[in-house]
Amino acid sequence: MSDVIQSTDLDLDHLCERLPSHEREGQVFWKLRSRIGRNQLKYLLTESRLRTGLVVGLSLLFWIGLFALFYSGFTFVVSQVGLPGVREHAQTVRFVFTLFFVSLQVMLVFSAGIILYGGLYASPETVLLMVLPIRDERLVFYRFQEALFFSSWGFFLLASPMMVAYGLAVSAPWYYYAYLPALMIAFAYIPCALGAIACLLLLSRIPHMRRIIVGGAAVAVSAIAYHSIWSTLDIAGADVLGASWFLETFRRFEFTRGEWLPSTWLSNGLLDAARPQSPDPTDLPWVESGKYLVVLLSNALILHLAVLWTGKRLFRESYSGLHSRQARVVHLQLSWIDRVADRLMGMFSRDTRLLIIKDLRLFRRDPVQWSQFLIFFGLLLLYFANVDRFRQHRSDVSVLAWVNVVSFLNLAVVGLILSTFTTRFIYPLISLEGHRFWILGRLPVERDTILWGKFLFAACGSWVPCAGLVLVSDIMLDVKLLVVVVHQVICLLLCIGLSGMAVGLGALMPNFSDPSPSKIAAGFGGTLNLVLSALYILLVVLLTALPCHFYLLATTSEMPSKLLKGEYLNLWLGAGIGFSIAIAVIVTVVPMRLGLKAFRQLEV
Amino acid sequence: MIHFRCVTRTYGTHVAVRELELSVAEGEVLALLGHNGAGKSTSLKMLVGLLRPSSGVVEVGGHDVIQHRREVSRLIGYVPDQPYLYEKLSGREFLQFVADMYGMTSAESREAVEREVDRFELTEFLDQLAESYSHGMRQRTVFAAALIHQPKILVVDEPMVGLDPFSIRLVKDLLRTYANKGNTVLMSTHTLSIAEEIADRVSVMRNGELVFDGTVGQLRQELPAAGESLESLYLALMKE
Numbered sequence: 001m002s003d004v005i006q007s008t009d010l011d012l013d014h015l016c017e018r019l020p021s022h023e024r025e026g027q028v029f030w031k032l033r034s035r036i037g038r039n040q041l042k043y044l045l046t047e048s049r050l051r052t053g054l055v056v057g058l059s060l061l062f063w064i065g066l067f068a069l070f071y072s073g074f075t076f077v078v079s080q081v082g083l084p085g086v087r088e089h090a091q092t093v094r095f096v097f098t099l100f101f102v103s104l105q106v107m108l109v110f111s112a113g114i115i116l117y118g119g120l121y122a123s124p125e126t127v128l129l130m131v132l133p134i135r136d137e138r139l140v141f142y143r144f145q146e147a148l149f150f151s152s153w154g155f156f157l158l159a160s161p162m163m164v165a166y167g168l169a170v171s172a173p174w175y176y177y178a179y180l181p182a183l184m185i186a187f188a189y190i191p192c193a194l195g196a197i198a199c200l201l202l203l204s205r206i207p208h209m210r211r212i213i214v215g216g217a218a219v220a221v222s223a224i225a226y227h228s229i230w231s232t233l234d235i236a237g238a239d240v241l242g243a244s245w246f247l248e249t250f251r252r253f254e255f256t257r258g259e260w261l262p263s264t265w266l267s268n269g270l271l272d273a274a275r276p277q278s279p280d281p282t283d284l285p286w287v288e289s290g291k292y293l294v295v296l297l298s299n300a301l302i303l304h305l306a307v308l309w310t311g312k313r314l315f316r317e318s319y320s321g322l323h324s325r326q327a328r329v330v331h332l333q334l335s336w337i338d339r340v341a342d343r344l345m346g347m348f349s350r351d352t353r354l355l356i357i358k359d360l361r362l363f364r365r366d367p368v369q370w371s372q373f374l375i376f377f378g379l380l381l382l383y384f385a386n387v388d389r390f391r392q393h394r395s396d397v398s399v400l401a402w403v404n405v406v407s408f409l410n411l412a413v414v415g416l417i418l419s420t421f422t423t424r425f426i427y428p429l430i431s432l433e434g435h436r437f438w439i440l441g442r443l444p445v446e447r448d449t450i451l452w453g454k455f456l457f458a459a460c461g462s463w464v465p466c467a468g469l470v471l472v473s474d475i476m477l478d479v480k481l482l483v484v485v486v487h488q489v490i491c492l493l494l495c496i497g498l499s500g501m502a503v504g505l506g507a508l509m510p511n512f513s514d515p516s517p518s519k520i521a522a523g524f525g526g527t528l529n530l531v532l533s534a535l536y537i538l539l540v541v542l543l544t545a546l547p548c549h550f551y552l553l554a555t556t557s558e559m560p561s562k563l564l565k566g567e568y569l570n571l572w573l574g575a576g577i578g579f580s581i582a583i584a585v586i587v588t589v590v591p592m593r594l595g596l597k598a599f600r601q602l603e604v
Numbered sequence: 605m606i607h608f609r610c611v612t613r614t615y616g617t618h619v620a621v622r623e624l625e626l627s628v629a630e631g632e633v634l635a636l637l638g639h640n641g642a643g644k645s646t647s648l649k650m651l652v653g654l655l656r657p658s659s660g661v662v663e664v665g666g667h668d669v670i671q672h673r674r675e676v677s678r679l680i681g682y683v684p685d686q687p688y689l690y691e692k693l694s695g696r697e698f699l700q701f702v703a704d705m706y707g708m709t710s711a712e713s714r715e716a717v718e719r720e721v722d723r724f725e726l727t728e729f730l731d732q733l734a735e736s737y738s739h740g741m742r743q744r745t746v747f748a749a750a751l752i753h754q755p756k757i758l759v760v761d762e763p764m765v766g767l768d769p770f771s772i773r774l775v776k777d778l779l780r781t782y783a784n785k786g787n788t789v790l791m792s793t794h795t796l797s798i799a800e801e802i803a804d805r806v807s808v809m810r811n812g813e814l815v816f817d818g819t820v821g822q823l824r825q826e827l828p829a830a831g832e833s834l835e836s837l838y839l840a841l842m843k844e
Contacts, residue, residue: 016675018707028704032690035701039692039733124688131652131684132705133677316673320656326616 016133025138051527059157067161074169084170084275093166094257094267095250100162101263102256104155105191106221111151112144112195113202114214119143120315121203121322130319140311144196151195152188159184163270172274175286179273179293186296187266193303200310204318208325226382228252262299265292337364348456351445355453359429360461369425376417377465384410384473403477408545410473411487412537414466415494419533422502426458427529428520429503430599434512437602447600451507455592458499467491482551486544489577493540493584498533504591505529507599536587540580547572605630605757605788606651611660613646613812620646622812623660628805630756633779633789635799637838638809644792645685647809648761651790652682664757678706681750685761685792687742691735695726695745698734699752706753720748724774739766747775751782758782760791764798776802800834808841816841 020028044052074093081088120126120143129139163184167176202210231252257264269292272285338357345353363369430451433440440450470491474484509525520526551569606628613621621643628634636644649655650662653673662669664676689698696717703713721727724744729737737745743766750758763775780802783789793799799806800820808816816823823837824830830840 016678019674019678020705020707024707025705028701031704032693032701035697036690036692039694043692124686125690127654127684128688130654131677131680131682132702133674133707134705135674316653317656319654323655324613324615324658326618 019133022135022138025134026141029138029142048522048524048527050524051522054527054531063157063161066158067165070162070165071169074166078169084172084271085278090271090275091250094271095253097267097270098256098261098263099253100159101187101266102261103225104159105187105261105263108151108155108188108191109195109198110214110218110221112147112192113199114195115150116144116147116196116199117203117210119146120199121319126319130316135312136315137308137312140196140200140315141308144192144307144311147196148189148192151192155188156184166270167274170274173276173286175289176270176273179269179286179289183266183269183273183293183296186293186300187262189300190262190296190303193300193307196307197303197310200314200318203322204314207318207322262296265295268292269296335361335364345456345460349449351449352453352456355445355450356457356460359454359457363425363461372424373421373465376421377469380414380417380469381472384469384476403479404483404549405545407474407477407479407483407487408541408548410477411470411490411545412541414469414473414491415498415537415541416534418462418466418494419498419530419537421462422458422498423526423530423533424518424521426454426499426502427506427526428511428517429454430506430595431510431512431514431520432517434510447602448596451503451592451596451599455499455503458503459496462499463492463495466495483548486548486573486577490540490544490580493580494537497536497540497584497587500588501532501536501591502529504588504593504595505532507595507602508591510598510602532587536583540583543576543580543583544573547576605632605665606790607661607663608647608651609661609663611647611650611657611662613643613650613655614658619812621650621657621809624812624814626807626814626817628788628790630788631783631786632805633783633791633803635803635806636790636792636809637794637796637799637806639842641811642809643812644809645761648682648759648790648792652680652759653677678753679755680757680759681753681755683743683746683750683758683760683763685765687746689734689737689742689745692733694733695730695737695741695748696721698745699749702749703752708753716752716754720752723751723778724748740768740771743767744771744774747778755787757788757790760789762793763791764793764795772798796833796835796838806834808838810842815844 077092077096078089081092083089084093120140123143126139126143129142163180164177166172167180202213206213257267269289272292273289275285277283277285338361341357341360342353345356348356433450441447467488470487471484474487479487505525505528509523509528511520511523511525514520514523547569551573606626608624608626611621611624612619620641624643624647626647636647638644646655650657651664651669653669653676656670665679667676667679669676689695690701693701699717699720700713703716708716721730724747726741726744726748729741734742734745743763747763750760758779760779763779764772767775776798779789779791783804791799791803803820805819806816806823807814816826818826820834820837823834823841824832827837827840830837
């Protein structure tokens with residue numbers, strides 16, 4: 001022991017006077033953030049270059065793609081309804097902007113509230129901060145800043161290319177670009193602050209009902225959105241995109257242009273900033289736009305104060321209230337799902353069945369896993385169930401071609417979403433066994449059986465929903481039987497290949513030091529798995545989509561080239577499927593063999 | 605220095621702590637004992653302001669911990685059972701952050717960090733990121749953070765779990781020396797031998813109620829047939 005503690009002069013008032021001021025607390029938190037940020041950046045640039053490069057590169061690609069899309073869209077709008085200042089232009093663009101921003105506004109409310117809940121009530125860091133002499137409102141604000149950042153980065157990634165593209169398409173003056181960041185930041189602050197206040201109020205008043213209320217609100221918003229989209233598309237086919245359809249749609253979404261909505265202030269501010277100076281010298285666009293910026297800023301600042309005020313009064317009480325709930329004791333029995341799974345897997349050995357059922361139980365009892373699965377596949381199902389617009393013109397060759405393209409794109413989307421799940425949930429499975437490997441390692445079970453069990457669990461578990469989704473898409477698009485069969489074959493190959501890759505690479509590059517599956521998946525091996533998975537999906541889908549595409553066109557119209565005659569096309573199609581099967585075998589067998597070899601020699 | 609005045613804490617219909625009356629004086633080491641779920645950690649969390657009592661008052665240095673939370677937090681250093689460190693901060697950066705939050709100047713902060721680094725022998729790993737720390741390194745860093753502002757009271761929840769013999773010796777010496785200087789230590793523990801070795805007084809909780817409060821000698825007098833060691837006395841008390 002180096003020295004003894006000096007007893008403090010216990011003039012408590014004096015000690016407390018020295019505690020940091022409100023501003024100083026803020027500075028200390030900024031210092032904390034900048035230190036963590038600097039260390040994190042150093043780590044990303046030295047230890048995780050592949051992932052960092054991939055994220056930055058893909059984000060840039062995404063941004064440029066969106067920019068190109070929006071730019072061509074706005075150029076088309078300008079060619080049809082004139083430049084800003086023309087009444088039709090303002091109406092059309094206002095319709096697009098308000099609809100876009102009102103949707104994001106609702107999402108920001110939910111995401112900020114949910115992220116704040118996780119940061120404030122379920123984080124071990126909060127416990128540390130709560131025992132330090134930090135003001136409650138400062139603690140809430142510190143967490144709110146995180147919620148603001150994490151919930152609104154998507155908004156900026158989506159909205160910035162759109163806004164820049166609009167500015168360039170209409171040759172907006174310089175102050176449009178000067179106002180743009182301030183308008184967007186002030187706008188994003190408002191729904192995020194509302195989400196934060198709603199979160200604090202909910203947790204302080206009815207903490208036990210929080211999941212039901214948030215879930216109910218999300219279902220209600222989804223139902224409204226679904227109904228709006230459905231009723232917009234549910235107009236006789238000939239009318240779609242016609243004048244009456246547009247007027248009807250314009251009227252139907254009147255509620256998105258309410259004068260009291262921040263999304264309307266943002267849209268009006270942008271439109272005013274983009275329009276040219278009118279002949280009337282008293283009409284100054286930069287002043288009109290500035291007024292909307294002031295409205296947004298003042299509301300954001302008032303809500304900022306409201307967040308602090310609510311945090312100061314409600315946080316600690318709500319934290320204590322939330323942690324006063326009685327722990328729920330769940331009595332688990334052998335579920336019917338396990339019994340059904342056991343019967344369905346009758347062809348496998350008993351050891352394999354037991355290992356698969358163990359993984360199935362862990363999956364079922366982890367809401368993080370199945371809820372994400374449910375949300376993504378549920379959204380896909382919703383989309384596939386409404387993708388039958390092409391049916392009405394199926395005699396037209398160009399529409400037939402689009403039907404075929406869309407059906408293969410749908411297959412690729414299913415594969416890409418599946419690849420994110422295999423990376424996020426299947427790839428870390430072996431790493432997560434590390435801490436409990438003493439159980440599996442001592443069991444009288446071959447190590448190969450453990451790995452094959454995980455492979456079968458992933459392949460069978462993913463094949464059922466994926467095949468179902470692809471079938472729904474095909475039925476709704478009314479594609480030919482040949483395409484249905486090809487899709488089902490490819491879907492099976494994707495499930496087997498992606499599972500083999502995730503399990504094999506997971507065993508080859510395990511990470512036993514990190515207990516968090518998301519961090520394991522975000523490492524080098526997980527990123528590599530995601531990239532290889534995406535390449536595999538694109539390759540397999542392209543190899544079968546192109547021959548299938550030409551085959552269908554050739555059977556419905558005159559094709560000019562000899563190579564596109566029937567006998568060649570059969571060869572193309574057969575070769576495409578053959579190559580796909582060969583690639584699937586390679587991406588399954590090679591990683592699994594490497595993974596099995598590494599797993600047999602594994603010492604934990 | 606610490607007073608629990610008829611403190612009750614419930615989780616739904618379950619009573620975790622029932623009408624707890626407990627005081628700890630200056631210069632005293634009190635070991636709070638009890639089975640899992642007896643109410644020890646809940647009592648400590650109420651003391652440091654993480655949880656609020658359903659009824660009753662917890663006072664520290666004459667201040668209600670709910671009404672005067674910031675003042676009370678200046679008096680207390682807390683080492684939780686599952687300590688948190690920022691993975692992407694080094695031990696030094698973490699200690700400086702805690703010192704800053706107690707309003708220390710840069711010079712005071714540097715001096716306090718050096719003092720705790722020497723006390724807990726952190727030099728070897730102080731400038732490494734916390735993500736590379738072993739459990740013992742983490743625990744020693746958290747102890748250093750809890751003492752950086754030289755509090756009058758040290759509250760420790762399960763201080764010895766997972767520590768190596770060197771760290772255990774370090775912590776035991778610290779707790780005893782700390783109390784000898786007129787400070788107060790309240791620790792919750794399952795390690796009865798350590799409680800017997802360094803505690804001035806033991807308080808035993810069972811199902812949320814305080815079933816014994818006194819010295820080990822008094823417990824021996826109360827249970828003369830139970831044996832000499834705190835372990836045998838504790839087990840006998842729990843069987844009653």
